[in-house]
Amino acid sequence: MIEYVLFIFVLLGFVPLLYLTLQAMVFKGKWEYVVYFLLAYLPFHITALSIVYQATYSGLLVSFFQVAKDFLVILAFLLFILYHKNIFQYPFRLTKVDKLFSVFIGLAFVYMLLPLGEATLISKVLYFKNMLIPAMVYFLGRNTNFDDKEITNVFRIIFTIAIAAFIFNIVENMLDTHLQSYTGYALFLQGINQIETTGNFGLQWTFETQAVTKRFASFFADPLELASSVLMGFSAGLIWYLTTKREYSFFYIVVMFCSMGSLIFSSSRAAFASFFIMIFFIAMVFKLYKLILFGFSAAVLFLVYILFFASEEFYFFVVDTITFQNASSVGHLVEWLIGVDSMIESPLGIGLAMSGNLGSVTDELRVGGENQFLIYGVQLGIIGLSLYILMLYFAISHSIRVFRDAENVMTARVAFVGATVKFGMLLPLFTANAEMYNYVSWISWWMVGYAMNHYSKRKIIDGKG
Structure with missing residues (x-):
């Protein structure tokens, strides 16, 4: 009975959201509103698919929910062209990020066509599609012109997701069970993904620690995706707190608290480290030296706790993690060495769909897969890896420049969150195929694109991108 109740809730949320988005995009010409759909749906994507399959056992219906997000992004791209009748006269001012992203996707397209690697053409096409969609989301952000109210709505959804995720975490903890135990997650993995x-x-395994304690994911796909995604909630809450009068700022403290709470429930070591790295980065951007002192003090207190007060089990868990004796850490190290070895043997890459954890990559062919940088390096070679690194560098640096120079506070907020989330995600990119975390990956790329729109308009750095 519960599976049908959950299925009805999915329909009551998904159908109106899809209808309203399509209505705004097609009939009102608001193709930019696809970002609202992505914000509201992506955190629940895998949970929704699991519930649909558990209730219907229909692979066809699951496929409909699965491709809806991709379809809307492609539709938004087509509507952008349609609503610009003089599209060939559209004043593109390319930034370094635009150029690097274009070359990166162009390289991936060439590798999709080349008879390179053992993956089938269908697997390559599906893998390329999963690289192309985020690029299209970036492009849509690059050409989005929102007013302050529309940007406020973007942040309202982010805040709602952050608070809701924490509430679900509390319920999971109180019941001492994962939400995924009720949504048909295991059934979905077996029936759809084999x-x-x-x-x-x-x-x-990702739903538990080495000590066999539960790691919660709320309504996200897994604890690692939750841990990475809450970085966005915290960053958004912080920038609104810092740019809002103190008498109106309490709500943003709540958002940051909820984000930190979900981070704890997820028990992700990489995300914990990323959180502190992001704090130091934010402190440097704002020149908030007290925040740096706070972060350093917290790190020292954590070290003192580990050395003198923590249980023996937790102490050795931390030590084994740092020294790469922990099973999970050893697994990461092995995957990295396999990836590096592949790049040494094939510096030009071994082809698409040959590395990573995306559905189109088969275990039999997979080379490495727990480091986003090496995943691209293995497939696209040193050139592809270099392009990706440069793309992230300029995405972060240019967005920070927009944040500092923007006259509009909403534009500055978007640029700030885009930059800090991309910076905060650097460490998870070393330990996971983190670009497949659609919510944090796609939305942060949209934000970077939005920032680059204003970067090119202001002709920062002598009018060159």
Whole structure:
């Protein structure tokens, strides 16, 4: 019975959201509103698919929900062209990020066509599609012109997601069970992705720690995606707190608290480290030296706790993680070495769909896969890896420049969150195929694109991108 109740809730949320988005995009010419759909739906994507499959056992219906997000992004791209009748006279002012992103996707397209690697053409096409869609989201952000109210709505959804995720975490903790135990997550993995369940809780190893304690994911796909995604909630809450009068800022403290709470429930070591790295980055941007002192003090207190007060089990868990003796850390190290070895043997890459954890990559062919940089390096070679690194560097640096120079506070807020999230995600990119975390990846690329729109308009750095 519960599966049908959950299915009805999915329909009540998804159908109106899809209808309103299509209505605004097609009939009102608001193709930019696709970002609202992505914000509201992507955090629930895998949970929605699991519930749909659990209730219907229909692969066709699951596919409809699965491709809806991609369809809307492609539709928004087509509507952008349609609503600009003189599209060939559109004044493109290319920034370094635009050029690097274009060359990166162009390289991936060439590798999709080349008879390189053992993956099938269908697998290559699907993998390329998963690289192209974020690029299109960036392009849409690059050409989005929102007023202050529309940008405020973007942040309202981000805040709502951050608070809701924490509430679900609390409920999971109180019931001592994962939400995924009720949504048909394991059934979905077996029936659609042909992945057998692992771990002690009938889900996947990522839902538990080495000490066999639960790691919660709220309504996200897994704890690692939750941990990465809350960086966006915290960053958004912080910038609104810092740019709002103190008498109206309490709500943003709540958002930051909820984000930190979800980070704790996810028990992700990489995300914990990323959080502190992001704090130091924000402190340097704002020149908030007290925040740097706070972060340093917190790190020292954590070290003192580990050395003198923590349980023996937790102490050795941390030590084994740092020294790469922990099973998970060893697994990362092995995958990195495999990826590096592949790049040494094939510096020009071994082809698309040959590395990573996307559905189109088969286990039999997979080379490495737990480092986003090496995943691209293995497939696209040193050139592809270099392009990706440069793309991230200029995305962060140019967005910070927009934040500092923008006269409009909403534009500055978007640029700030885009830059800090991309910076905060650097460490998770070393330990996971983090670009597949659609919510944080796509939305942060949209934000970077939005910032680059204003970067080119203001002709920052002598009018050159």
